[in-house]
Amino acid sequence: MKIDKNKNEFTEDKILWTNIAEASSFDKQQQQVFNVNRNEILVLKIDQEYKAIQSRCPHAGLSMKGSPLNLENDSIICKWHNTSFCYKTGDVQKWVDVSPFQKKIAYFIARFSKKMKEMTEMEPSSIEIFKTQVIENNVWVGISIGD
Numbered sequence: 001m002k003i004d005k006n007k008n009e010f011t012e013d014k015i016l017w018t019n020i021a022e023a024s025s026f027d028k029q030q031q032q033v034f035n036v037n038r039n040e041i042l043v044l045k046i047d048q049e050y051k052a053i054q055s056r057c058p059h060a061g062l063s064m065k066g067s068p069l070n071l072e073n074d075s076i077i078c079k080w081h082n083t084s085f086c087y088k089t090g091d092v093q094k095w096v097d098v099s100p101f102q103k104k105i106a107y108f109i110a111r112f113s114k115k116m117k118e119m120t121e122m123e124p125s126s127i128e129i130f131k132t133q134v135i136e137n138n139v140w141v142g143i144s145i146g147d
Ligand code: FES
Pocket: 057, 058, 059, 060, 061, 062, 078, 079, 080, 081, 082, 083, 096
């Protein structure tokens, strides 16, 4: 496909592709956040591939940028409460993994905080993943735009 270099977007097969950055920008920062079509997307460079996932963890809505990766099971482990998500499928591998002490504190605070109560009772929730491709040394993220 020929890409108009003056355009940073194109649509193909109901996917909106957006040019987010030069691939070389990931040499220094392997995790970067971009706002694309009202989605806050965390793009990860893993080996020579790019994975794009929703940036905010569904548990407490905090940014996962800077979270550790486990390449053995293709996961990102949310740096806040250790929920791990597969960065290829978005599936939850382990939901909220905190110490018994942290759990006690959370349940105590939940008595007074509706938000904390919701967090402690929340069912595991997967994350959204997005397509990526590299075109002429630029990384593009693809968002499904449906019918
Ligand atoms: S914010 Fe990610 S596990 Fe709590």
